[in-house]
Amino acid sequence: MPATSWVLLTVISCTPIASILLAGLENQIPKVQLNQLPAADAILCLGGGVEPSLSEPTGFHLKIGADRLSTALTLAAAGKAPLLILGGGGYPHQGQTFSEADAVRDYLADHVSLNLQLHSIGVCSDTHDEALKVAALMKQRGLKRLLLVTSASHMPRAVATFRKTDVQVIPVPCNYLSSLNHLGDFHWLHWPSYHGFEIFAYWMHEIIGHYVYLWRGWI
Numbered sequence: 001m002p003a004t005s006w007v008l009l010t011v012i013s014c015t016p017i018a019s020i021l022l023a024g025l026e027n028q029i030p031k032v033q034l035n036q037l038p039a040a041d042a043i044l045c046l047g048g049g050v051e052p053s054l055s056e057p058t059g060f061h062l063k064i065g066a067d068r069l070s071t072a073l074t075l076a077a078a079g080k081a082p083l084l085i086l087g088g089g090g091y092p093h094q095g096q097t098f099s100e101a102d103a104v105r106d107y108l109a110d111h112v113s114l115n116l117q118l119h120s121i122g123v124c125s126d127t128h129d130e131a132l133k134v135a136a137l138m139k140q141r142g143l144k145r146l147l148l149v150t151s152a153s154h155m156p157r158a159v160a161t162f163r164k165t166d167v168q169v170i171p172v173p174c175n176y177l178s179s180l181n182h183l184g185d186f187h188w189l190h191w192p193s194y195h196g197f198e199i200f201a202y203w204m205h206e207i208i209g210h211y212v213y214l215w216r217g218w219i
Helices: 002-014 016-025 065-077 101-113 127-141 157-162 195-216
Strands: 042-045 050-052 058-060 081-087 090-093 095-100 119-120 146-151 168-174
Touching: 016 195, 042 065, 042 127, 050 101, 058 101, 065 081, 065 146, 065 168, 081 101, 081 127, 095 101, 101 119, 127 157, 146 157, 157 168, 157 195
Parallel strands: 042 081, 042 146, 081 119, 146 168
Antiparallel strands: 050 058, 090 095
16 A cells, blocks of 8 residues: 555656646647637636735735636737626635625726726636526627636536536637646656646546536536
């Protein structure tokens, strides 16, 4: 058992195996050029890139998925849609729940000049919840086509979830975390690093999430 644990730790921390696994998810949806994307009725930025904060002067803290927000804002600045929809989770604190989407909406409304509407779908429990709320919003407003922005590794599950709710999406994957999708030479062996465990955790999260969503009939 100790030998097995040592081998597992070595493989994850000293080889690109975790990145190879994650790249298998990230590369399922083709990479895009933002200037080549068609116009749509709305841009949707899924949550996961921001954490509301009572300490930060901006009102939020950027997380590892912040590429989602920067990509959505780039699309908005390019005039790809007249509406930016913001998703995200909730953060309980002293009897109050703070919304990721509300924090971003309030900041953008106060500090960034964008020629489009902002809409927060409030606190969502997961991607399926985001899909249901967005589907209802699009039906209410008569919207047809959506630019869907989320992490590349999460995009396959997100696309399947939204299409299950009959929302037509154009995938805009970003936030590539695998070293195979970063600049740098490929090496089979390197010094131990905790980064491999982070990458493996993201891969495992998506694999488990896929089968849970499949079991629940969400995809």
